[in-house]
Amino acid sequence: MKITINHTLWAFLMLVLAANSIQAQQCSTRTTAGRYLVRCDGFLTPGPNAPQLPAKTLATATADKNGNFNGSGTVSVGGVTVTQTLTGTEQINPDCTGTVTYSQTINGQPGPSINITFVVSEGGDQIDGLVTDAGNTFACKLTRTPRRNAKE
Numbered sequence: 001m002k003i004t005i006n007h008t009l010w011a012f013l014m015l016v017l018a019a020n021s022i023q024a025q026q027c028s029t030r031t032t033a034g035r036y037l038v039r040c041d042g043f044l045t046p047g048p049n050a051p052q053l054p055a056k057t058l059a060t061a062t063a064d065k066n067g068n069f070n071g072s073g074t075v076s077v078g079g080v081t082v083t084q085t086l087t088g089t090e091q092i093n094p095d096c097t098g099t100v101t102y103s104q105t106i107n108g109q110p111g112p113s114i115n116i117t118f119v120v121s122e123g124g125d126q127i128d129g130l131v132t133d134a135g136n137t138f139a140c141k142l143t144r145t146p147r148r149n150a151k152e
Helices: 002-024
Strands: 034-044 053-063 068-077 080-092 097-106 109-121 126-131 137-144
Touching: 034 068, 034 126, 053 080, 053 137, 068 097, 080 109
Parallel strands: none
Antiparallel strands: 034 053, 034 137, 053 068, 068 080, 080 097, 097 109, 109 126, 126 137
């Protein structure tokens, strides 16, 4: 009888731990709220029917609890450096996958929208995204910056 009770208790504890683990992996727009450092690498096309050129982005982005993202930074495409601003609202799933379409400006002028699919990990501290627009091979990693005290 003692063995059966131990096995039953062990099975119950494993179910509780598994349920807590599944709950911990649930995502919402609140999961991604915060300020992020953005690094992107890959290849972009500077225009319709143009060849892909090596590209990098360094930027910052901020997300609110409603999933609205705003960002700005510097992009180098084929050695030409431009400034970029982005705004968009994420569509995030409970399994921590999602999409976002950004409106952008390049050197202050309207640019084409950017579509990204992403995965959230580390409790929202990391977001890995992939541009899904045709002709582009570009991946981004967003790393949430630590929250600071107002006194610091």
